[in-house]
Amino acid sequence: MKNESTAPAPQSDAAAEALSRFHAVIPAGGVGTRLWPLSRAAAPKFLHDLTGSGQTLIRATWDRLEPLAGAGMMVVTGQVHRDAVARQLPELGEDDFVLEPEPKDSAAAIGLAAAILSLRDPDTIMGSFAADQVISPLEDFQKVVEEAVVTAATGKIVTIGITPTHPATGFGYIRRGRSLRLQDAPHAFDVAAFVEKPDAKVAAQYVRSGKYLWNAGMFVAPVTLMLQHLEEHEPELHAGLMAIAQAWDTDRRQEVLAEVWPTLKKTAIDYAVAEPAAAAGDVAVVPGDFTWDDVGDFAAIARLNPVKDGSGITVIGDTPRVYSSEASGVVVTDSDRVIALIGIEDVVVVDTGDALLVTTTDRAQDVKKAVESLKAEGADDVL
Amino acid sequence: MKNESTAPAPQSDAAAEALSRFHAVIPAGGVGTRLWPLSRAAAPKFLHDLTGSGQTLIRATWDRLEPLAGAGMMVVTGQVHRDAVARQLPELGEDDFVLEPEPKDSAAAIGLAAAILSLRDPDTIMGSFAADQVISPLEDFQKVVEEAVVTAATGKIVTIGITPTHPATGFGYIRRGRSLRLQDAPHAFDVAAFVEKPDAKVAAQYVRSGKYLWNAGMFVAPVTLMLQHLEEHEPELHAGLMAIAQAWDTDRRQEVLAEVWPTLKKTAIDYAVAEPAAAAGDVAVVPGDFTWDDVGDFAAIARLNPVKDGSGITVIGDTPRVYSSEASGVVVTDSDRVIALIGIEDVVVVDTGDALLVTTTDRAQDVKKAVESLKAEGADDVL
Numbered sequence: 053m054k055n056e057s058t059a060p061a062p063q064s065d066a067a068a069e070a071l072s073r074f075h076a077v078i079p080a081g082g083v084g085t086r087l088w089p090l091s092r093a094a095a096p097k098f099l100h101d102l103t104g105s106g107q108t109l110i111r112a113t114w115d116r117l118e119p120l121a122g123a124g125m126m127v128v129t130g131q132v133h134r135d136a137v138a139r140q141l142p143e144l145g146e147d148d149f150v151l152e153p154e155p156k157d158s159a160a161a162i163g164l165a166a167a168i169l170s171l172r173d174p175d176t177i178m179g180s181f182a183a184d185q186v187i188s189p190l191e192d193f194q195k196v197v198e199e200a201v202v203t204a205a206t207g208k209i210v211t212i213g214i215t216p217t218h219p220a221t222g223f224g225y226i227r228r229g230r231s232l233r234l235q236d237a238p239h240a241f242d243v244a245a246f247v248e249k250p251d252a253k254v255a256a257q258y259v260r261s262g263k264y265l266w267n268a269g270m271f272v273a274p275v276t277l278m279l280q281h282l283e284e285h286e287p288e289l290h291a292g293l294m295a296i297a298q299a300w301d302t303d304r305r306q307e308v309l310a311e312v313w314p315t316l317k318k319t320a321i322d323y324a325v326a327e328p329a330a331a332a333g334d335v336a337v338v339p340g341d342f343t344w345d346d347v348g349d350f351a352a353i354a355r356l357n358p359v360k361d362g363s364g365i366t367v368i369g370d371t372p373r374v375y376s377s378e379a380s381g382v383v384v385t386d387s388d389r390v391i392a393l394i395g396i397e398d399v400v401v402v403d404t405g406d407a408l409l410v411t412t413t414d415r416a417q418d419v420k421k422a423v424e425s426l427k428a429e430g431a432d433d434v435l
Numbered sequence: 436m437k438n439e440s441t442a443p444a445p446q447s448d449a450a451a452e453a454l455s456r457f458h459a460v461i462p463a464g465g466v467g468t469r470l471w472p473l474s475r476a477a478a479p480k481f482l483h484d485l486t487g488s489g490q491t492l493i494r495a496t497w498d499r500l501e502p503l504a505g506a507g508m509m510v511v512t513g514q515v516h517r518d519a520v521a522r523q524l525p526e527l528g529e530d531d532f533v534l535e536p537e538p539k540d541s542a543a544a545i546g547l548a549a550a551i552l553s554l555r556d557p558d559t560i561m562g563s564f565a566a567d568q569v570i571s572p573l574e575d576f577q578k579v580v581e582e583a584v585v586t587a588a589t590g591k592i593v594t595i596g597i598t599p600t601h602p603a604t605g606f607g608y609i610r611r612g613r614s615l616r617l618q619d620a621p622h623a624f625d626v627a628a629f630v631e632k633p634d635a636k637v638a639a640q641y642v643r644s645g646k647y648l649w650n651a652g653m654f655v656a657p658v659t660l661m662l663q664h665l666e667e668h669e670p671e672l673h674a675g676l677m678a679i680a681q682a683w684d685t686d687r688r689q690e691v692l693a694e695v696w697p698t699l700k701k702t703a704i705d706y707a708v709a710e711p712a713a714a715a716g717d718v719a720v721v722p723g724d725f726t727w728d729d730v731g732d733f734a735a736i737a738r739l740n741p742v743k744d745g746s747g748i749t750v751i752g753d754t755p756r757v758y759s760s761e762a763s764g765v766v767v768t769d770s771d772r773v774i775a776l777i778g779i780e781d782v783v784v785v786d787t788g789d790a791l792l793v794t795t796t797d798r799a800q801d802v803k804k805a806v807e808s809l810k811a812e813g814a815d816d817v818l
Binding site: 389391392396399405407409414415418419421425426429434 | 472756758760761772773774775776777778779782784786788789790791792793794795797798801802804805808809812814817
């Protein structure tokens with residue numbers, strides 16, 4: 053419990069009680085295609101240090117949550133990442149290390165966590181926090197999570213919505229409704245609606261209104277309430293997950309997992325639980341004013357990392373030897389090659405052993421298309 | 436003599452006689468700093484295939500000249516390049532393989548060739564042709580060289596001047612004077628003057644006038660006339676070179692070379708011979724209408740190489756795997772890494788084992804400055 057000292061003292065007895073039932077779940081999936089060739093199937097985004105902090109994103113996610121999670125920590129990831137994740141999180145227990153035989157989207161991943169936790173203790177409040185986000189300051193985040201846990205304890209699925217800093221078109225938004233007027237969670241609101249990624253004009257209206265928050269995919273909820281909505285909207289998926297959960301803490305875990313998992317429906321937790329629950333009035337939101345970034349592309353990496361002493365270039369890498377002249381942008385390298393950039397603005401150079409990407413921060417989103425083209429051309433060895 | 440079939444039949448008996456005394460000399464020096472990191476101290480420009488022809492520049496230079504050179508071929512290069520040059524030119528005899536212990540500029544390199552050849556046969560006509568130029572078509576070049584050899588046989592130092600295709604500011608120019616009215620060399624003119632690299636306005640005037648030619652550094656001359664001017668203008672250098680030449684075809688070659696070479700003055704053949712000889716009325720020029728490029732930078736490589744099937748990208752490399760989307764420019768690679776270029780115009784990417792360059796064709800000339808900076812920073816391992 054070396055990080056416990058970083059946990060804030062609970063604001064109230066109610067908060068202390070709710071936090072004691074709080075089990076944090078970290079789904080670690082998603083290759084982060086827009087960060088190719090740094091991030092790829094064998095070394096996805098969450099296994100990288102993208103902020104120069106010295107920590108991988110998954111380790112930083114763990115350290116943010118562990119001090120709050122009175123009931124424990126769980127990670128859900130692909131079997132192929134088992135060893136890499138274990139190296140990052142040596143304290144993660146075998147029973148809380150959920151390894152998916154194949155990707156089945158977020159409803160199955162988070163639903164299985166809910167099912168396992170519910171059978172161990174139906175009073176558990178779970179929180180789901182993706183492994184590949186960058187958040188600061190820590191204290192602000194932890195206060196918001198605490199309010200979310202307190203709010204969840206009143207019988208709500210609680211999303212954490214990020215106060216937008218600009219009219220982003222790459223995120224879904226949450227429209228908040230009325231205050232829930234909770235004594236121990238003064239910033240909790242009803243969710244009026246989840247809305248899809250808007251165009252630029254609509255996004256600007258959202259930001260101006262002050263009523264919209266970015267949907268960062270973070271939520272906190274009683275496991276029983278999660279499973280109730282899942283059962284109602286995806287009964288077969290629910291049944292499959294419960295079957296695996298019943299075998300989980302027995303010697304039949306692998307057998308049942310291998311048998312049932314491949315049969316499960318692929319769907320997002322948003323469709324399977326969050327949106328129907330919002331329509332039923334069961335979803336709340338706590339706004340977060342902390343800085344949040346999902347490090348979606350190399351433009352984000354340029355944004356999140358300081359430029360090296362007057363060079364105009366952000367450098368990410370262990371032993372970089374970067375020379376630049378009238379150049380700006382970001383260089384990510386895992387080699388000690390000399391990299392010389394001359395007269396090129398907002399460039400993105402990602403230098404790995406078997407693949408090199410050169411683009412601009414403006415075109416950072418298009419890396420995904422390039423990866424799709426490479427796949428179509430059979431370049432799977434570098435994807 | 437496998438390439439003899441590509442030699443044109445001499446135009447006249449006089450031409451045949453002059454060509455029988457013609458010994459072609461290829462000075463292979465110059466790192467080609469603007470082509471770093473492809474070209475570098477250990478692997479200079481002339482050892483690369485920069486046109487996708489399948490031949491290195493020095494091999495192509497040899498093949499252009501060998502059919503004409505009735506008296507033989509000679510190469511002057513650095514001792515460090517001995518093995519690489521020998522692999523390129525297996526037919527080069529030991530006595531015509533002049534290895535400089537250290538670089539001493541062009542007057543020493545070409546002067547030593549002249550001195551050695553003059554002692555073997557004072558009637559020799561030498562021609563000096565840099566190892567790192569790209570020329571086509573072959574037939575046009577060979578006709579011009581033949582005229583130059585015929586003109587040299589009348590007692591002239593004959594430069595080959597390239598008819599300019601645009602007002603280049605990167606070359607010196609030759610102003611031609613009157614026709615020499617030689618029956619067997621109808622295109623030979625007196626040289627009125629050599630002029631330094633002009634600015635853009637002056638260059639445009641030169642091109643408009645029709646009287647100026649690019650100085651490509653190619654010349655043909657009787658060895659005795661070369662040495663006469665060298666002796667007059669650089670007597671110490673001449674004496675040193677003659678001392679080495681006297682030992683050359685003896686068992687004291689290495690001993691004298693090692694003793695004398697380090698003492699020689701560094702100066703360019705232009706200053707030591709060509710310009711004083713022009714002032715004395717001893718220099719002629721034969722214009723060449725062939726395409727000529729000194730492959731001075733990566734913009735030249737982009738210019739000289741066809742773009743790959745509709746991709747917008749020129750690719751130079753053995754096993755390239757280049758993917759591009761809305762990108763143009765040139766990629767030079769000696770690896771089989773995947774290289775992805777997205778949304779970037781006129782880019783130059785040079786991908787080598789220990790160094791990577793990213794710039795634009797517009798900034799291709801600035802590569803030299805980058806190399807100087809790298810040198811100043813102690814990155815000699817990649818230079």
